[in-house]
Amino acid sequence: MFATVFVFAVENAVARIVCEGTFDSIPAITFTAALHPGWNAGNTMDAIPDETAWGNPPLVNSTFAHVKNAGFNGVRLPVTWTHHMTGETPWTVDNQWLQRVSNVVDMITSNGLSVVINAHHDSWASFDLASPNANYTRYEEQFYRLWYQVGENLACKSSMVAFEPLNEPSGNTKKHAEELNKLHAIFLQAINDAGGFNSDRVVVLGGLGDNAVNLIQWLEIPENITNPYALTFHYYSPWDFTASAWGKTIWGSDADKAALEADFEAVRGNSSSSPIIVGEFGMEVRPSEPGARWKWFDHVVRTGHKNMFAMMLWDTSIHFVAGSPNPWEDPTALDILMNASQGVPNTLADSTEDGAASEQWSSATIFHRGGERGEPVADQSLPFIWNGNTLFSIESTVANAPRLLVLDEDYVLNDPNITFKDRYLSTLFQQFGPPGIKANLTLHFSSGAALQLPAIQWDTPQAGFTDFIVTPENVKTDLPIPFEYKGLDKLATVKARLYNSTYLIDEWTQWLGPLQQGRLTYQSHWDFNASHVMVKSSVLQAVLAAHGAAVLTFEFYPRMRANSVNFTLDVERPPPPPAFLAV
Template sequence: MIGPTGVLALAHTFGLLQSSVLAAVECTGTFKPISASEYVAAINPGWNLVQAVTFQDIKAAGFKSVRIPVTYADHFTGTSPGWAINGGWLQRVSDVVDMALDAGLYVLTNVHHDSWQWADISAAGANVTAIEERMYQTWLQIGQKLGCKSSSVAFEPINEPPINTEEQAAELNKINGIFLKALKDAGGFNTQRVVTLVGPNMDSIKTSQWFEAPTGYENPWALQYHYYSPYDFIFSAWGKTILSADDIAAVEKDIENIRANFTDVPLVIGEFDASPINTEPAARRKYMDVVVQKAKQLNTAVMVWDNGLDHFDRNTKQWKDPQSLQILLNAAAGVTNSLADYTTDASVDEQSSSAYVFHKVGDAVSDQKISISLNGNTLKSIATEDGKPLTPSTDYVASGGDITLKSSFLSTYFSSPAATGSKVNLTLTFSAGATAAVNVVQWDVPKLGLTSSKAVAGADLRIPVTWAGVNQPAAVKMRRNDGIYLFDDWTQYLGPLQAAYGTYSGQWNWDGNSLILTASTVNAVIAAGVSTTFTFDFFPRVPGNSLNYTLTV
C-alpha cells in the first residue's frame, strides 16, 4: 500500500519529468462525475477487442460497453526519461475512443501487451525503476490526450501483469499508485474519472491474497479481474469437452470468494470467454449462464473477450452462437434462462448433448428425446429456422423439460439418400429468457485425405478432411505406437474421453477443410523417435465416430 509518505516520494521522483512531455491539460465544458459503482452497473455487459467498424453492431446487439486494449510498446518515439509516444498513435487511440462513445458505449481502455514486453516486473533482472518511470510517462501522456473525455471513459493501468511473489505484488500495488499519480499530473478531468485497478495476473486468487489499493487519491475505483476457469474446459485441454457439476460449483465458488474478500469494492470481470470454436454448445451455454448469473447476483460486471474468431464474425456481421449471446444478455439483466442438458460425468466413454439431435446414416429413423432444464420457465413453442412452427402432439410431445421429437417429423430430414450435415436448426422459445437452439444433424464418420505421413520438423501438418456431420473435431488422442502417451502421461487418471488426449490450439487445431497437428506436436514425435497414432474424435462423441492418422519417424 502507498501511504501519504509514498505519495510525496512519488511526487518528488516523477514531478520533474512532467516537463519532458506536456503541461497538464485543461478542459473546457463540464464533466459529470459518476461513482465506480455507477460505472460498473452501467457497463454490464461489455465486450472486448472490437474493431472500430463494429461498435455499432456491438451496441445494437445489446452490449453497453467496450474494453479497448491498446499496446504502446511499438509506438514510443523517445527513450528515458520522457518516453514520448508517437502523436499519431495517441490520436488514433483518441479517435477510436470517440467512435465508441458516438455509438453510445461506455469505454474502458488500458495499456495491454506491454505487460509482458517492457513492463514485466517478474522478469529475471527486471529494472523496476525503469518500469516505474516508463509507466508514469506512458499514463501521463495517455491522461493528457484523453483527459477531457466524458465520465463514460475509464482507465485500466496494465493488462494481466505477471506476478509470482508477494514482493512482486507489492511492486504492482505501487504501480497502481504511479498510474494514479500520472493521471493526477496529466490534468483534465482525470482525478474525477473512474479507474479499474488490477491485482497480480488479474487472477482472482492472487488478487484476493496480495492486492492493496493505493491511498491519497481521489479517483473512484473498481477492481478488475479476469476469469478463464476451468482451464481445461475453456481451452479444450486434454480432450475435455464436458463441463461437470463440480466444475460449475467451482466457478460459482470462485466468483463468490473474490466478492467475499472485497465486499464493498465494485468488481469487473474484464475478460472471460467460452468459444464456439472449441467448446460443445450445451456446456458452453451453461457456462455462460453460470458465470453471468453469479456475477449479476454479486454486483459484478462482465466483459466478454472476442479476438475476432470466437463470437462475432466482423465480416459477415453474424453471431456464431446467437443463443450464447441471448443467454449472456438475459443473465446480465437477471432473467432466468432455460438450458439444454448434456453429459456432466467425465468418467463415461461417450457424450450426449440436447443442443443436438443426431441421426447416423443407415439407421432407422425413430423418436428422439432432448431434455431442457426449464429453471422455472415453460416451453411456449418450437419452430424451424425459417419460422415454421412445429405442431404439438404431431411433431413433438413435451412433458416438462423432456421433449420427444417424433419420427414422422424427423423423417422429413433424415434418410439414407440424404446428405450428411446440419439439416435444420430448431428454436425453442420459453416464457422468459433466451431461446434454445437444437441442431438436427445427420452424420457419418468423416473421411481423411490421407491416413499417414512421415514427420517433418518445423511446420504444422495439415490433414485434408471431408466432414460428414458437425464440421468440427471434438478432441484428439495422441498415443505413441509403443503405448506411451505423447504428452502428459498423468492423463491416464482421467476418464476415457481424456486419457492421452492433447490440447486444442497448442497441440492440434482445425480449419474449414483440414485437421491440423501443430509444429510442436510433430516435433515431439520426432524427438520421441517413435511413430505415433492420432485419433481424431468428432461430434457426436460416441464409439465409432473417430479416425486414426499415423505420423511415422
C-alpha cells in the same frame, strides 16, 4: 494496509491541461453498473505491432453500433503502446497513435457505450515484472511517462471513460506485487499531473495476472487515492474447458457450478463494498460443444450478476468480427449471456456432466447417423434444464422455409424431455441418407433465450490420407490433412498414443476421465478449418523425439467411438543391414 504514494519527479510534468465545459463526476459503482454487460475490442488496438497485424480490420463506428445493438453497454479497449513509443527516455508516444486511440474512444462513447482504456500487452513487452532482467527503475520512469501522455490525450473525455493501468501484470510473488502496487501509485500521480478531468475519473485496479487469488492476497490500494476506483479480475476457469485442453468438452455438474460460485464469492467476500469488474471472461467457441458451452456462459454471467460484477466478454469468446453484418458466431450464447446478465432465467440444453463418461451426448443438436451404416429413423428424447420456464413454440427451418411444429404430432413434452417424433424426423433424415445439416430448429420459451438447435445427419469422417512419416526436416511446419467431415465440420479433440500404449504428450492425463486421457490441446497441438485438420509441428516433434510410431485419434461430434478416425505418425527408419550369405 495501503501502499505509500510514490512521488515521481519528471521535468515539466505539471497539471497543464485545462478542459472547457464540465465533468459529471460519478461513483465507481455507477460506472461499473453502466458497463454491464460489456465487450472487449480485443485483437485490434492491442495487436502487435499495429492494429491490423492480427487479421482484424481497423475499428470503425459501425463496429460499436453492432456491439450496442447486440445488447452490450460497455467496451474495454485494450491498447498496446510499446510499439508506438520511443525506446528510451523521454518515452514519447507517437502522436498519430494517441490521436487514433482518442478517435476510437469517441466512436465508442458516441454509441452510448462506456469504455475502459488500458495498457495491454505492455505488461510483458515493456513492464515484465517477473523478468530476470527487470529494471524496476526504468519501468517506473517509463510507466509515468506513458500514463502522463495518455492522461493528457484523454484528459477532457467525459465520465464515460475510465483508465486501467496494466493488463494481466506478470509475476507471482509478493515482490512482484509490491512493484505492481507501486506502479498503481505512479499511474495515479501521472494522470492527475496531466490535468483535465482526470482527478475525478474512474480507475480500475487489479492484481498480478488479473488473477482473483492475487487480487485478494496482495493488492494494496494506494494511500490517499482521490479517484473513484473499481477492482478487476479475469475469469477463464476451468482452463481446460475454456481453452479446449486435454479433451475437456463437458461442463455443468453441481461440483462445476459450486467451484465457479466459490471463486466469485471469495472476491466479493474480500471486497464487500468495492465495485468489481470481471474485465475478461470467455472460452474457445470453435471446438467446444454448445450444450456445455451454453451452461457455462449462463452460470458464469448469472453468478456475476448475483455478485454485482460487471461482466466483460473477451471478443474471441463468441467470435465477434468487426464490421460483419452477422457478427455473432453463436447467437444462442449471446442471447443466453444477455438474459443472464439481467437475471432472467434461461432454459438450457442438457448434456453430459459425468467426468467418468466414455461418450458425450447433448440436447443442443439433433443427431442421426446416416450413410452405409445408417440407423433407422426413430423418436429422439432430448432432456432440457427448464429453470422454471415453459415451451412456447418450436420453429423448424429447411432451405430458408420455416414452419411451426405441431405439439403431439411433431413432438411431445414429457418433462424434462422434448421428444421429437419419427414422423417429423423422417422428413429430415433417411437411414442411409447423405450427411449434412438438414434443418435448424428454434425453441422459444416463456422467458430467456431462444435455443437454436441444428438437425444433423452424420457419418464417420474420412481423411485424405491416414499415415505420415516424420523426419527432422518436415517437423518444422504443421501437417494439414484433408478431411471430408460428413456432418458437423468440427473437430472435438485429438488423442495421441504411442505404440507402447503410453501417451505421446502429457502422460499425466492417464489420471483423468475416459474422455480426457491422452488428449491434446487445441491450437497448441491441433486445429481445423472447413476442409482440413492440422496437426501442429509440436506433435510431429514429439513423435520424432519418441523415436517411435504414434496413433492420433481424431474425435468428432457426437463424441462416440464410431465417430473417430485413426491416423498413424511414424519416424523415418534406416534401411536394414545387407544380408550376408554363409560360405
